[in-house]
Amino acid sequence: MIAVNVENLHKYFKDIKAVNGISFKVSVGEIFGLIGPNGAGKTTTLRVIATLLKPTMGRVEIFGLDVVNKAEEVRKVISYLPEEAGAYEQLTGLEYLKFMGGFIAEGDELNEMVEIGVSIADLGDRIGDKIKTYSKGMKRRLLIARALMSKPKLAILDEPTSGLDVLHAYHVRDILKRYAREYKITLVVSSHNMLEIEYLCDRVAIIHKGKIIAEGNPRKLIEEADASNLEEVFMKKVSAHA
Amino acid sequence: MPKHLINIVKKELIEILRDPRLFIGMILVPILLFPIFGLIVHGFTEEAGKEALKPVDVAVLNLDEGSIAATVLNDTGFKYSIEQLNVSLIILNELNILDRDSAISFVSENSSINGLIIIPSNFSYCVENQLIAVVETYIPLRKVSSFMSTEEWRVNDVVSVFKEFVSYYIIYNLDPNANPVFVKNPVNQKVNTVYKENVLENVSPSSIIQMASMQLFMMPLAMMFIFTIAIQFAATSVSSEKEQKTLETLLTLPLNRATIVIGKLTGSILVSVVGTIGYIIGFQFYMSSFTTNIPTTQIDLGEIGLGLGAFEFTIIAISLFLSLLATLSITMIVASFAEDVRTAQSLAGFIILPTMLFVFIGIFATITGKITTLTTALLFIPFANPVMIPMYLLQKDYITIAISIIILAIQTIVFIELAAKFYASEKILSAKISLRKKKRKKEELE
Numbered sequence: 001m002i003a004v005n006v007e008n009l010h011k012y013f014k015d016i017k018a019v020n021g022i023s024f025k026v027s028v029g030e031i032f033g034l035i036g037p038n039g040a041g042k043t044t045t046l047r048v049i050a051t052l053l054k055p056t057m058g059r060v061e062i063f064g065l066d067v068v069n070k071a072e073e074v075r076k077v078i079s080y081l082p083e084e085a086g087a088y089e090q091l092t093g094l095e096y097l098k099f100m101g102g103f104i105a106e107g108d109e110l111n112e113m114v115e116i117g118v119s120i121a122d123l124g125d126r127i128g129d130k131i132k133t134y135s136k137g138m139k140r141r142l143l144i145a146r147a148l149m150s151k152p153k154l155a156i157l158d159e160p161t162s163g164l165d166v167l168h169a170y171h172v173r174d175i176l177k178r179y180a181r182e183y184k185i186t187l188v189v190s191s192h193n194m195l196e197i198e199y200l201c202d203r204v205a206i207i208h209k210g211k212i213i214a215e216g217n218p219r220k221l222i223e224e225a226d227a228s229n230l231e232e233v234f235m236k237k238v239s240a241h242a
Numbered sequence: 243m244p245k246h247l248i249n250i251v252k253k254e255l256i257e258i259l260r261d262p263r264l265f266i267g268m269i270l271v272p273i274l275l276f277p278i279f280g281l282i283v284h285g286f287t288e289e290a291g292k293e294a295l296k297p298v299d300v301a302v303l304n305l306d307e308g309s310i311a312a313t314v315l316n317d318t319g320f321k322y323s324i325e326q327l328n329v330s331l332i333i334l335n336e337l338n339i340l341d342r343d344s345a346i347s348f349v350s351e352n353s354s355i356n357g358l359i360i361i362p363s364n365f366s367y368c369v370e371n372q373l374i375a376v377v378e379t380y381i382p383l384r385k386v387s388s389f390m391s392t393e394e395w396r397v398n399d400v401v402s403v404f405k406e407f408v409s410y411y412i413i414y415n416l417d418p419n420a421n422p423v424f425v426k427n428p429v430n431q432k433v434n435t436v437y438k439e440n441v442l443e444n445v446s447p448s449s450i451i452q453m454a455s456m457q458l459f460m461m462p463l464a465m466m467f468i469f470t471i472a473i474q475f476a477a478t479s480v481s482s483e484k485e486q487k488t489l490e491t492l493l494t495l496p497l498n499r500a501t502i503v504i505g506k507l508t509g510s511i512l513v514s515v516v517g518t519i520g521y522i523i524g525f526q527f528y529m530s531s532f533t534t535n536i537p538t539t540q541i542d543l544g545e546i547g548l549g550l551g552a553f554e555f556t557i558i559a560i561s562l563f564l565s566l567l568a569t570l571s572i573t574m575i576v577a578s579f580a581e582d583v584r585t586a587q588s589l590a591g592f593i594i595l596p597t598m599l600f601v602f603i604g605i606f607a608t609i610t611g612k613i614t615t616l617t618t619a620l621l622f623i624p625f626a627n628p629v630m631i632p633m634y635l636l637q638k639d640y641i642t643i644a645i646s647i648i649i650l651a652i653q654t655i656v657f658i659e660l661a662a663k664f665y666a667s668e669k670i671l672s673a674k675i676s677l678r679k680k681k682r683k684k685e686e687l688e
Contacts (some may be wrong), residue, residue, distance in 0.1 A: 050650070052490060053668050078493075080494040082490040085488070088488060100491075104495075
């Protein structure tokens with residue numbers, strides 16, 4: 001079954017073509033990665049999938065639901081984590097999870113959801129502290145916990161480890177891989193970090209100047225390009241389309 | 243050291259001067275807004291000035307049993323001086339009006355007559371015996387304008403000229419060696435006010451007007467305070483979502499965009515309602531200082547129908563509440579163009595500024611106390627409605643008030659709808675002030 005179906009997607013901002021006719025499909029339960037240089041169109045693509053932006057041309061469906069006509073229904077099955085997401089600084093971590101979960105569930109279901117969130121965030125006693133006292137890594141873990149605790153059918157994560165140190169990034173990747181499999185969540189992830197994508201994703205698409213220039217299983221792409229890692233594949237593909 | 247200092251100052255100046263908000267706030271506003279404000283204020287004050295000079299009638303009832311008052315009133319010099327004041331005297335005796343009550347009724351019923359001067363029966367006796375005579379004046383209070391009663395001024399001018407000519411009469415016809423203190427001031431004036439067929443003795447219209455107009459003057463200032471707080475709160479509420487990077491997440495939650503707008507508006511409204519309640523309680527305490535008896539004059543504005551009671555305050559509260567809703571909806575749209583709280587606060591200034599402008603225009607509009615096309619136009623502007631409403635309430639023009647409240651309610655619904663639509667579009671994410679970008683693009687095209 002297809003979780004995400006992107007067909008000939010174009011997104012223009014006045015005269016800037018941010019996304020210029022890309023198509024890809026993501027199967028249910030799959031972890032799909034979007035990689036590309038800055039300004040390639042990754043975030044714009046994710047924002048369209050997350051119903052924040054409307055396509056200029058083309059079609060995007062989430063579990064068969066059109067992101068334009070059925071936006072409100074799409075929002076019930078997705079969870080989006082923007083690259084530079086923040087949280088309400090005056091709330092405690094626990095209050096934040098309860099507040100965000102309150103839009104999705106109530107009663108026992110909400111309590112169970114928050115418990116999962118607390119477990120994913122793994123902040124110990126600090127979950128009761130105000131978010132403004134958290135380090136960047138702690139905030140990111142809380143936000144990822146928020147994105148996954150509702151066990152969404154599709155989680156859209158833009159640069160999930162952006163700005164984190166090696167230790168925190170490792171922890172976040174571990175959380176993503178473990179909980180995505182455990183809760184059977186389809187993941188669409190964008191990242192600059194090739195190691196991360198290689199570790200996390202079943203399939204990747206390399207985006208350059210708003211177009212997909214390569215797509216497939218990371219290992220297969222490495223083999224086909226006769227490269228030693230995904231970073232080398234990326235460099236070869238981008239250089240070829242420069 | 244000076245070199246480093248110069249470098250820092252240079253950088254600071256470049257940053258400040260290149261900020262488009264500075265261009266709007268420090269150049270555009272003073273150049274455009276204040277001259278407009280000046281023109282409008284000039285219009286109102288000019289009208290008030292013209293009113294103070296227009297030809298008027300003043301009635302005189304001469305009850306003097308002697309001949310001195312009649313002699314002075316018929317004196318050529320006196321008549322010439324009165325003409326110079328642009329005043330025509332109507333001698334009521336010539337119209338067969340010969341008693342105080344009939345004279346007061348006549349003046350009350352004739353809106354063209356500014357006031358009544360009654361010369362007492364013992365006038366000649368007093369003057370001849372170097373006793374100070376008391377001349378009574380009755381001034382109808384027909385409108386409540388701010389700070390002044392032009393009618394009272396005009397009548398007082400006539401009394402002053404009359405006193406002056408009585409002094410001349412004493413010197414030329416009675417006793418050139420009379421007591422100079424008496425000669426200088428042979429007549430005292432007792433000022434009375436006629437309001438809605440009631441005579442308020444020993445109370446000048448100006449003192450009543452000053453108290454009543456304080457209501458019209460202080461209320462807009464208090465309203466401006468509430469508007470300023472509510473606008474800043476609404477602006478911050480939107481921009482903090484952008485600054486804290488929580489807006490995108492919020493917009494992808496399974497909830498209607500209108501719910502987000504109404505939720506945010508409700509937060510601001512609750513604060514505003516608390517502010518409004520505080521304002522009403524505080525203002526009623528403030529008003530009690532005007533509506534309770536004042537020892538010297540024994541005036542109760544509430545009793546004579548010039549105070550604002552529970553009904554009037556309810557109307558003002560409704561107007562203020564609707565006006566706040568409309569203003570905050572506009573603020574939410576404008577603040578969406580800010581990427582951080584600081585910019586939002588600056589943008590909020592552009593909402594606060596016209597609000598203040600309309601408040602001041604409202605204050606000046608009440609100077610003449612007249613309902614004009616301009617004051618009615620102001621009534622239909624959301625910012626200005628609660629400022630103008632008290633004046634219309636004092637004038638008891640309930641039809642205009644009702645129409646303006648209905649129109650304000652419609653305007654409020656439209657503004658809320660616009661805000662909801664804006665939040666439902668992707669502009670909420672991309673909207674930002676880009677004066678510099680446009681300028682750069684223009685330069686590139688050139």
